Amino acid sequence: MTRVTRREFVKATMMLAAGAGVPGRGLLRATAHGMSAATEPEGEWRNKQSEMRYRKLGRTGFMISEIVCGGDPISPTNNRHVELAIDLGLNYLDTAPAYGDGQSEMGYSAVIEGAKRDRVFLNTKVSPFVRSHVEAYRNIFSGLSREEQARILREASEVLERRRVTLPNYLGYYYTGQFQQAEQSAIAEVMERKYAEKIERRETYVDTIIRSIEASLKRLQTDHVDLMMCPHGAASPAEVRIPEIYEAFETLRRQGKVRFLGVSAHTDPASVLKAAMDTGVYSVAMVAYNVVNRAYLEPVIEEAHRKSFGVIAMKAAQAVFEADRSAKPIPERAALLNHSIPGDMGLHAKAYRFALNNPHISAVISNMVNDQQVKENLPVVHARASVA
Template identity: 35%
Template sequence: MRGNDKQERRAFVRKVVTGAVGVSLAPQILKGADAPRVGAASRAKPLAAEWRNRKAGMAYRMFGNTGMMVSEIVFGSSSWDDEDKYFDVLDLGLEKGINYIDVAPQYQRGQSERVVGRYLKERKVRDQFFVSSKISFYDEFMTELAEEILSGLPGEKRTEIEKRAAALIEERGVTKPGYHFQYFKAQDKKFLLAYIRHLVIQDYGRLKSWKPRIKKRMREIAEDSLSAMGLDYYDVLHCPHGVAMPEMLDDENIREFFEEFKAEGKMRFSAVSAHNDVAGILDRAIELGHYDGAMLAYNIGNHASLERSIQKAKAIGMGIVAMKVARVLTVDWAPKWLTSKLNTTISEDVSLHAKTYLWALQNPDISCCVSEMMTREMVADNSSIVGRKVELKKV
């Protein structure tokens, strides 16, 4: 099926994929009964393979049951702010057989979307790439709604909710070293905001006036991004973007919006992205059953808590994009033992970045690794390890 055939695409995106209940490996995840549960059923069979920009020398894997044959290394774009600079990088990626680009309206205040959109238009290569984006500001909008309730509470009640949120974070152990890794400085703030929001909804319920406002805001964000890129559909759309608590996936508006947007032919597949409490988030996505994929922080540091959940996700037809594969080793505060562990596990004589991707791609349940490639040299380096199988030594 070709992505530019609108009738076929709309039939394609209406296929509903549901999943089986998973068992969480996250630390002390609570079985909250306050949120509605979606019944799980057998997923649809894999769709026929769909190839884009297929080139010799690149290795490809199917993204869950979607049929999309994605390159093992794909483009991230969170730092892309210069059209002229990154066109050259994208050109080499196209030459190498890379066929998936991930963007988000939050990246560079929307500039990364404009870079990608202009490139696809000027090079006339929309049909050579799968394009993934995110409803980036969903979380922020939900926090604003919760604040409408919080702002009307006495100061002591607000303080009590904040203390309960902090205690719940501690009880669940989601910030424990080894399970949780920090990839950017503002990352941990999402925990407290999400847990406060959860307790506000748990204590006071959702206001009826919220539903149309949430749907409207989600649509505005998603359609504005399509317009910014000059596209008429996404291959993959994530919501939430960078979710920090499993219960945040229970918002019925997410599922309903995905169904509506798919029916309109504006998106093909749904996904969620997470840096925090990654195993807990993935297990909840599996249980809900309406997600086609997930973009997850997965690396030499946190993989032990994720392996079984990723295996279950693959078994029910979810595609998995591994992110923060290299970043866990390259941030200024990275523990030195991580690099030592990687070098002991894989003795191949390749660059540190390439080695992290080589390590991650030994997991057959991973669909691809997203990489923030800023130069042609980085594209060449990361592409050099695709399709390789190596022995992973025990540590």
């Protein structure tokens, strides 16, 4: 029997995902979400309220509130404001096991218990995935010769330059260590070309995903999530082309534990979004999109809209402030936002309005921590759109 190399397997997988050589849609496209742009479903509604505006999340058909709830500040002791947001029409909750080491998911569990689960679309992420991926290659890297290490580092640097990740307005600098994460992912991407078969792939990828989702479901006290984002914080387009992601997703989908596959990306969001679209398996991406990086993102976001691929904007407000959730604005970025969205609204509200002014965005995420922020942020959906 002829041995099929992993490179050949990946190529065949991607061809199937794209429908190459297959009549109609590709195999993975059909099994992942059962539809293409040509068969986009009618909208699926939850918790529709007159106080809120809604947009369709691509081919998922989910009619989601234009403001969605970020999970980073949520915990068992800080979650009651989410109920107010839901009463005002918000219907999409975002979370991840990395948020408070599971505290966010546990905080949401009280909000969605019982019949209240059906009021919202629920998304969680596979937070351990990138770490597992990068560490697998780091372990191989440490045993290589200095010459080989130097070659890999040189090629990784070229990758980052080519994709413009070194440009401050594209990178964004949303948190400490962001560029270092981009470097690690680029190193893994370069090594994947030569050393992929040296990794224990099922343990590194499939088992990591399934364990993460099953643990998340326990913390959330629900039997399924509507959307699984993997990777959580992809920093390279290569990270959405790993076929074991599709295998794990399909297993979980058939078990009724997840419905659709998505990805989130702070770093190199344009490349990650484009790569996710091209797989034919992903249906949604949550990407950093704001007044600072708009030139890099908007052509790809427009393409996503044409292909009925859902896009949620994140880091809309953080881009205007110093890193690590600082409350200190960056003067030139604040001025840029004020020029784009004139008027008396605060910077956070203007940032959300900027994102929503793009008709190809499905929603913008907001990390709200109390009732006051809910009352301030949700009315942004009714604010007059700027033409700047």
